[in-house]
Amino acid sequence: MYAKPVGDESGLEPPIKAEDPKRVLREAGKVKTRGQNAPSWNTGISVTMQPICTFNVTPSLPPRLEALRILAYNLRWDWDSDTNDLFRRLDPDLWQSSRYNPVLMLGTIRQSRLQEVAEDEGFLAQMDRAVQRLQDYQQKRTWYRKHRSEGKAGECYAYFSMEFGLTSCMPVYSGGLGVLAGDHLKSASDLGLPLVAVGLLYQEGYFAQYLNADGWQQERYPINDFYNMPLHLERTADGSELRISVDYPGRTVYARVWRVQIGRVPLYLLDTNIEPNNQYDQDICDRLYGGDIDVRIHQEIMLGIGGVRMLKALGLAPTVYHMNEGHSAFLVLERIKNLMDEAGISYAEALQVAQASQMFTTHTPVPAGIDLFPPDKVLYYLGHYGHRFGLANDEFLALGREDTGDLSAPFSMAVLAIKLATSVNGVSELHAEVSRKMFCGLWNGLPLSEVPIHAITNGVHARSCVAKSTQELYDRYLGPNWSQAGSHDPLWERVNSIPDEELWRNHELCRSQLVVYVRDKLQQGLRERGAAAHEFLEAQEVLDPFVLTIGFARRFATYKRATLFLRDVERIRRIIKGQGEGRRVQFVIAGKAHPRDIPGKELIRKIIHFTHDEELSRSIVFVPNYDIHLARAMVAGCDVWLNNPRRPREASGTSGMKAAMNGLPNLSVLDGWWAEADYIRTGWPIGSGEDYDDPDYQDDVEANALYELLEQEVVPLFYDRDNDELPRGWVAKMKDAIRLNTPQFNTARMVKEYAERCYFAASDNSMTLAAQSYTPAKALATWQAHLIEHWYAMKIESVTVSEPSDLTVNQVLQVQAQIDLGALTPDDVQVQLYQGKVEIDGEMHSGRATPMTYQGQDQQGRCQYKIDVSYEASGLQGLSLRILPEHKYLNSPYDLRLVMWAEPDTVAINVNNQGQDPKPSSVAESMAVAP
Numbered sequence: 001m002y003a004k005p006v007g008d009e010s011g012l013e014p015p016i017k018a019e020d021p022k023r024v025l026r027e028a029g030k031v032k033t034r035g036q037n038a039p040s041w042n043t044g045i046s047v048t049m050q051p052i053c054t055f056n057v058t059p060s061l062p063p064r065l066e067a068l069r070i071l072a073y074n075l076r077w078d079w080d081s082d083t084n085d086l087f088r089r090l091d092p093d094l095w096q097s098s099r100y101n102p103v104l105m106l107g108t109i110r111q112s113r114l115q116e117v118a119e120d121e122g123f124l125a126q127m128d129r130a131v132q133r134l135q136d137y138q139q140k141r142t143w144y145r146k147h148r149s150e151g152k153a154g155e156c157y158a159y160f161s162m163e164f165g166l167t168s169c170m171p172v173y174s175g176g177l178g179v180l181a182g183d184h185l186k187s188a189s190d191l192g193l194p195l196v197a198v199g200l201l202y203q204e205g206y207f208a209q210y211l212n213a214d215g216w217q218q219e220r221y222p223i224n225d226f227y228n229m230p231l232h233l234e235r236t237a238d239g240s241e242l243r244i245s246v247d248y249p250g251r252t253v254y255a256r257v258w259r260v261q262i263g264r265v266p267l268y269l270l271d272t273n274i275e276p277n278n279q280y281d282q283d284i285c286d287r288l289y290g291g292d293i294d295v296r297i298h299q300e301i302m303l304g305i306g307g308v309r310m311l312k313a314l315g316l317a318p319t320v321y322h323m324n325e326g327h328s329a330f331l332v333l334e335r336i337k338n339l340m341d342e343a344g345i346s347y348a349e350a351l352q353v354a355q356a357s358q359m360f361t362t363h364t365p366v367p368a369g370i371d372l373f374p375p376d377k378v379l380y381y382l383g384h385y386g387h388r389f390g391l392a393n394d395e396f397l398a399l400g401r402e403d404t405g406d407l408s409a410p411f412s413m414a415v416l417a418i419k420l421a422t423s424v425n426g427v428s429e430l431h432a433e434v435s436r437k438m439f440c441g442l443w444n445g446l447p448l449s450e451v452p453i454h455a456i457t458n459g460v461h462a463r464s465c466v467a468k469s470t471q472e473l474y475d476r477y478l479g480p481n482w483s484q485a486g487s488h489d490p491l492w493e494r495v496n497s498i499p500d501e502e503l504w505r506n507h508e509l510c511r512s513q514l515v516v517y518v519r520d521k522l523q524q525g526l527r528e529r530g531a532a533a534h535e536f537l538e539a540q541e542v543l544d545p546f547v548l549t550i551g552f553a554r555r556f557a558t559y560k561r562a563t564l565f566l567r568d569v570e571r572i573r574r575i576i577k578g579q580g581e582g583r584r585v586q587f588v589i590a591g592k593a594h595p596r597d598i599p600g601k602e603l604i605r606k607i608i609h610f611t612h613d614e615e616l617s618r619s620i621v622f623v624p625n626y627d628i629h630l631a632r633a634m635v636a637g638c639d640v641w642l643n644n645p646r647r648p649r650e651a652s653g654t655s656g657m658k659a660a661m662n663g664l665p666n667l668s669v670l671d672g673w674w675a676e677a678d679y680i681r682t683g684w685p686i687g688s689g690e691d692y693d694d695p696d697y698q699d700d701v702e703a704n705a706l707y708e709l710l711e712q713e714v715v716p717l718f719y720d721r722d723n724d725e726l727p728r729g730w731v732a733k734m735k736d737a738i739r740l741n742t743p744q745f746n747t748a749r750m751v752k753e754y755a756e757r758c759y760f761a762a763s764d765n766s767m768t769l770a771a772q773s774y775t776p777a778k779a780l781a782t783w784q785a786h787l788i789e790h791w792y793a794m795k796i797e798s799v800t801v802s803e804p805s806d807l808t809v810n811q812v813l814q815v816q817a818q819i820d821l822g823a824l825t826p827d828d829v830q831v832q833l834y835q836g837k838v839e840i841d842g843e844m845h846s847g848r849a850t851p852m853t854y855q856g857q858d859q860q861g862r863c864q865y866k867i868d869v870s871y872e873a874s875g876l877q878g879l880s881l882r883i884l885p886e887h888k889y890l891n892s893p894y895d896l897r898l899v900m901w902a903e904p905d906t907v908a909i910n911v912n913n914q915g916q917d918p919k920p921s922s923v924a925e926s927m928a929v930a931p
């Protein structure tokens with residue numbers, strides 16, 4: 001294999017932008033640079049050249065090439081491989097050195113090269129085709145139009161996220177959350193959803209990683225040059241910058257608005273880096289997850305409140321607000337205030353409208369991962385909302401507290417989002433289960449399984465993560481619809497018709513490309529720290545394109561246990577060296593630790609030290625500066641994707657999905673998405689979904705399981721070749737991975753689920769509540785106040801069970817209840833019979849609720865309810881009664897978080913009782929059911 005000649009990618013720091021005074025200052029060393037090893041271009045002594053006047057100079061293209069500008073400014077080029085190719089063809093070196101940024105490339109390309117391609121018939125034909133495809137893409141009849149009565153007039157879904165990972169030249173993401181958000185937008189565009197996205201545009205984004213000679217992570221913050229990125233500055237009708245303002249204590253902060261066009265979907269990004277904001281306020285949009293808690297609250301105020309103001313300034317009136325993680329949850333405050341101000345309705349009424357249109361996706365499986373703010377800070381920055389709403393401080397803070405009586409509790413963004421959302425979801429089945437446990441306190445009295453946090457499992461955008469040659473292969477054998485087709489589409493059967501030989505040769509090609517790419521990247525890293533000549537030579541020798549390659553790349557958070565495979569050094573050494581049979585194994589590893597995560601950095605250093613071992617240095621490499629581009633090369637070119645988080649800490653995980661779509665089997669702990677995949681046919685499970693109390697013991701057990709799988713399953717299957725040198729068994733697994741995982745763990749499926757399960761209903765409900773000058777919202781608010789006032793006065797007085805306490809399976813018994821509803825009426829409530837198995841602790845944990853039928857009132861005014869029930873299983877079974885609120889405008893009976901259960905001790909039970917055990921506490925009645 002060869003390595004490409006040295007070409008300095010990092011040398012392409014965009015030229016100093018005279019328009020950005022802050023940048024000029026920074027270049028001159030007047031602005032702090034952080035990190036003890038700041039590279040020289042940030043610390044040089046130089047003169048300050050303040051411009052007296054600035055211009056935005058745009059590239060000058062020959063008229064015949066104007067279309068390139070249109071293509072460059074629509075991020076569709078990121079997942080349309082022909083357009084991508086077109087830019088590469090224009091100037092391959094510049095394409096790479098610009099970090100795959102067509103706008104920067106068009107701005108810096110030699111004029112002579114432009115003249116050349118303007119005469120090149122082949123190039124022009126490819127360009128014209130690309131333009132045609134973009135137009136077709138934007139005009140085609142979409143899934144949304146077909147599934148939403150040709151598009152519902154006036155609806156719009158706003159998607160808020162702290163980070164978006166779209167493409168490598170826009171480093172405004174840190175990891176999985178951002179890439180997921182980016183993929184959400186791409187699929188929303190593919191499906192034609194009327195979605196707009198809201199985020200912050202960071203001047204420095206997330207850091208670039210490099211390592212010093214000892215393997216210690218260093219951070220560099222390249223400055224994003226907005227004018228040379230695929231960004232449009234939004235302007236008002238008179239041509240001036242569109243600006244919004246947000247009030248902070250004692251001052252107003254301004255932001256301008258940039259738009260990224262992602263196919264059909266616009267992403268609007270706020271930018272505070274402008275005059276007359278003071279330095280601190282300009283830095284609100286400085287770094288993603290960079291500052292202290294005050295910077296963080298400033299950022300989240302800008303995202304949530306600034307975001308709502310921006311949408312309004314753009315003339316948009318969304319009918320759904322989707323909070324991707326809790327960072328944007330302050331948006332609910334601004335929305336309620338707007339509704340009060342504009343519609344002249346009360347806080348309670350505005351709350352109904354706002355809540356009906358808001359939804360929340362949580363991504364955090366541990367309490368420590370939740371955004372919390374001290375109450376005094378929340379009052380200091382946002383207390384004016386409480387005043388406007390007419391709430392006392394503690395009532396206002398209660399919006400972000402689970403236990404509203406705990407006046408010292410911090411303010412939780414997740415709790416705020418949940419309390420004001422009409423739908424809440426986790427990002428995998430397992431994560432939703434964990435989230436129900438984490439947040440069940442918000443629905444006191446509901447059985448855990450009923451806590452309304454459902455799962456919409458994450459996915460990835462197929463056309464963004466599958467290698468170009470592999471996409472072409474799928475297009476050829478499956479037809480072009482594979483990237484969005486559902487699991488039941490018959491096209492998936494055609495995966496088996498791809499010749500083994502072709503799939504395998506293509507994969508081997510991807511692996512060789514990865515090897516070249518890694519050698520390149522390593523040399524680049526060495527250059528950045530001025531390494532010695534022999535190190536460059538060594539970097540040219542790493543990896544073998546014919547050896548089983550295991551990929552591991554993700555954030556270096558400690559729970560992901562990047563060094564688990566090093567637990568038994570001698571054993572992994574034997575595995576890498578081929579167990580004496582020449583069946584060698586190599587590792588490609590990448591990932592960033594958060595700058596303040598010292599233990600995370602230790603893990604990187606540990607891996608680097610391990611690679612210093614003479615015998616292993618070619619077989620295990622750590623590739624610096626993990627980003628979208630490196631991720632794509634790795635998920636295409638490795639053979640196996642390894643993941644070993646400490647279960648259940650990985651809410652979903654998405655890199656393994658990208659790998660599967662490229663035909664890689666996963667080798668992973670049963671956490672997140674992998675626990676719901678076909679992990680036998682499409683890879684290997686590490687362990688069987690156990691939870692452990694002792695982390696050290698867990699590491700031992702799981703490292704051992706990992707070694708055993710490698711030794712006994714993975715390596716033998718990979719090296720088992722037939723006469724054609726093909727690993728038939730391995731290829732079969734690859735095909736299963738493609739066939740089963742591509743349709744399922746796909747943002748096309750995911751975004752459809754969000755649309756069908758959340759967006760459509762929330763949009764309809766919020767429009768209903770706002771109709772006729774908010775009459776329904778007012779009715780709902782009035783009803784709710786009345787309901788809450790009289791809720792606790794209701795009394796379930798007696799329950800009559802028709803049969804003795806010994807039953808047989810399927811024997812019908814009649815249950816009647818007498819309930820004193822007080823000031824409420826049967827229309828206000830739903831009375832349910834709840835039945836299920838009585839568990840060892842005397843509770844019914846997974847019972848079933850069925851509505852009882854209202855029979856009228858007796859002479860004392862008590863309401864009579866009736867139902868016939870039977871049990872399908874034998875054993876100790878219980879029943880109870882409960883009451884939930886009901887109203888035609890209520891989205892779900894759980895919205896008010898009110899549920900009244902029959903109290904065993906206070907309800908008179910009339911039953912043919914024959915020497916039964918004392919009744920279990922939460923069960924109004926229990927009985928032994930015989931088979």
Ligand SMILES: *Cc1c(COP(=O)(O)O)cnc(C)c1O
Binds near residue numbers: 177627
């Ligand atoms: C996909 C992706 C991630 C997320 O990977 P996980 O498996 O969820 O950890 C992080 N960073 C980048 C650059 C990615 O492309």
